[in-house]
Amino acid sequence: MSAVRGSRRACVAALCAWLVAVAGQEAQTAPPGAVAIAGDVKHALVVDAEALRAYPADAQVSFRAERQINGQPQQGSVVKGVRLIALLEQAGLAARDRNDWRRTVVVAIARDGYRAVFSWPELSNTAGGAQAMVGYERDGAPLADGPLVVLAPADTRTGPRHVKLLQRIEVRILRD
Secondary structure (H helix, E strand, C coil): CHHHHHHHHHHHHHHHHHHHHHHCCCCCCCCCCEEEEEECECCCEEEEHHHHHCCCHHHEEEEEEEEEECCEEEEEEEEEEEEHHHHHHHHCECCCCCCHHHHEEEEEEECCCCEEEEEHHHHHHCHHHHHCEEEEEECCEECCCCCCEEECCCCCCCHHHCECCEEEEEEEECCC
16 A cells, blocks of 8 residues: 555656646747647647637537526536547657556646646546536637636536636656
8 A cells, every 4th residue: 555655646746846847948838719739749739719619529528517606506508618638639649658648647727827637547538537628618609718718527626627718738748
């Protein structure tokens, strides 16, 4: 059990060190209204809402955002987007060995520097990860909280991984 804890600690320490290093770097940025997907990928991408609308139906996802005000259920709105894993698979993981996907983190970064982290195994191998999306419209209209957002609708608390004003998605393989 202590070996597992040590392995987890090492992984968390590596992730924290990488996040600090990335925070000070000038990374590829996308023009306003678009998101850049870069890092340990085969093909860096820049996509906007129009490009996302053109994705095939199996990559598209929508969910009804439900909420309550003063304990009273309110009519939900429908948010549409593209599965985050579909975008990542299009960019392709620049893996050096067949297990690199297990050590890969995906960081969604907003224009104001806010970050949310996903693991590649979570996105590709869990029902909740399959729902993570880059959203581009709400109720048929552009989003009020930025042209593109990252949402994780299956999270118990969706706020911490709701990235408004999405600017880029960094993919990193954590190596020793």
